[in-house]
Amino acid sequence: MLKTYGLFGIIQLFYFKIRTKLVFNKARMIRFPFYIRGRKNIVVGEGFTTGYNCKLDAFDINNSKQELITIGKNVQINDNVHIAGIEKIEIHDNVLIASKVFITDHNHGKYSGENADSPLSIPKERPLHSAPVIIEKNVWIGEFVSILPGVTIGEGSIVGTMSVVNKNVPPYCIVVGSPARVVKRFNFEKNTWISSKYD
Template structure:
């Protein structure tokens, strides 16, 4: 896990870089009859770049990069990487605004 400079995290944030088992629909998928503790451990790095703000109760899942200057709204689940300089919300988190550097303001996507 890599956390950049000046990252603001509200309370009750969950960040994970690992999971037990594979569930992506290929020959390596975990058998649902096996005990979870015996399912293969998978680790995928998480990267949170500089000046990111994570709101209250945000969850960040394995393999995700959150781009520089991005804001993630409260109660959002980041299951896929987010680009820099966006505001993302929801489950899964999706960008709704981006920062327009030319006009120096946030704009809707």
């Protein structure tokens, strides 16, 4: 441990460990600075670990007093991850999230279908529109990924770096790109990842 972190690093880890228990007593380690809004609407499972400069925002705009962000057991998010919810974001057990990832269940304005917002309106004054985001267990999300409202990412899937996820991801797949598309599926009979045409 001394070789990895050095004396100052070890002291810093102990400091973070003490502060962690004051913020989320079930968490394993929160590295500060760590930003949180709407603490009463956020539930974190055992073993939660963060990198530096992470941000959890739960905006209870409907005064529902319900859990808006739920994080399961042994979830790890790395540096500069931002998770923002107004309706429902569920992150299930054993999810690994790389640095600089953005996850949101809402948008400022509506941009498809009837009654879409005009580009002449002021963005911050447009009504918020939301749809739940669910990330099932054992998912790995690469660096610089954005996950948009209304998306479910299936169990055991991998989201490649810099992908933008704007539709559901099936279980046991690898998706890449903007927008993200399936490039591989896990074949349980052969016990290997098989290349797939874009879905």
